[in-house]
Amino acid sequence: MGVWPTNCPELVADLLTALNLSASTIVSVKELHDMPIEEALLNHYEIARITPDILDFINERSGDAVLADLLKPERAPDLKHWLWGRQLIDLLETFPVKVTAQEWINALRKIQPRLYSISSSPKVHINEVHLTFSNLRYSTNGKHRGGVCSTFLADRAEKGSVDFCPEIGALPPACWQGYAHDYGRTRHGGGPLPRFPARASCTG
Numbered sequence: 001m002g003v004w005p006t007n008c009p010e011l012v013a014d015l016l017t018a019l020n021l022s023a024s025t026i027v028s029v030k031e032l033h034d035m036p037i038e039e040a041l042l043n044h045y046e047i048a049r050i051t052p053d054i055l056d057f058i059n060e061r062s063g064d065a066v067l068a069d070l071l072k073p074e075r076a077p078d079l080k081h082w083l084w085g086r087q088l089i090d091l092l093e094t095f096p097v098k099v100t101a102q103e104w105i106n107a108l109r110k111i112q113p114r115l116y117s118i119s120s121s122p123k124v125h126i127n128e129v130h131l132t133f134s135n136l137r138y139s140t141n142g143k144h145r146g147g148v149c150s151t152f153l154a155d156r157a158e159k160g161s162v163d164f165c166p167e168i169g170a171l172p173p174a175c176w177q178g179y180a181h182d183y184g185r186t187r188h189g190g191g192p193l194p195r196f197p198a199r200a201s202c203t204g
């Protein structure tokens with residue numbers, strides 16, 4: 001089952017500070033409406049993973065010789081070592097860039113759902129779907145970092161609802177019919193997403 005996470009609000013705030021951008025600046029989000037950049041970063045974009053595209057973008061904008069050198073093909077092992085455990089915020093704090101809010105949004109990838117195996121049986125829990133997940137948290141270079149979706153499920157999902165991928169339709173309707181309602185997002189190309197109230201219970 002695919003879970004659509006939202007991003008950590010503290011990480012969004014740190015990114016905006018690093019970029020010297022105001023949270024209320026309006027940006028245009030592809031396939032959606034215009035909204036404040038804070039909302040766009042919270043709900044619609046990958047803001048943790050460092051992708052090759054974002055590396056190229058920051059290399060181009062920062063003009064930093066150290067990064068340019070690190071991106072040379074012959075230094076691929078060094079780049080891999082440097083990237084391990086680092087997230088986008090670490091890249092930005094090491095190699096600052098000056099961008100507009102819209103340029104930053106255009107450089108990011110849309111957020112993707114994470115897949116989780118269903119760990120419950122509809123024979124036992126007729127109106128529920130249980131997921132069992134490992135909470136990805138680690139420390140590197142003195143900074144505490146976490147996985148986007150696993151920390152979302154552990155820290156924030158309990159307070160609201162969780163959006164699932166339409167693959168949930170493959171489940172017996174009795175599992176979800178009562179909960180699905182028109183949520184109206186189009187992040188996966190149209191149609192309402194099934195939305196479930198979340199009851200997180202974490203064990204360790």
Ligand SMILES: Cc1cc2nc3c(=O)[nH]c(=O)nc-3n(C[C@H](O)[C@H](O)[C@H](O)COP(=O)(O)OP(=O)(O)OC[C@H]3O[C@@H](n4cnc5c(N)ncnc54)[C@H](O)[C@@H]3O)c2cc1C
Nearest residue numbers: 084085114115116117132133134136138147148149150151
């Ligand atoms: C078919 C399928 C079924 C799955 N089922 C389950 C399931 O039932 N339960 C479950 O828990 N997961 C499951 N997963 C994995 C799950 O989809 C996510 O990948 C996982 O929860 C991490 O997502 P995230 O958003 O928290 O992390 P992301 O934000 O996506 O970050 C992951 C990245 O963190 C970095 N990283 C990871 N560990 C460290 C570390 N120790 N130090 C430094 N960096 C690190 C790596 O770069 C990694 O790519 C499944 C995956 C698939 C494909």
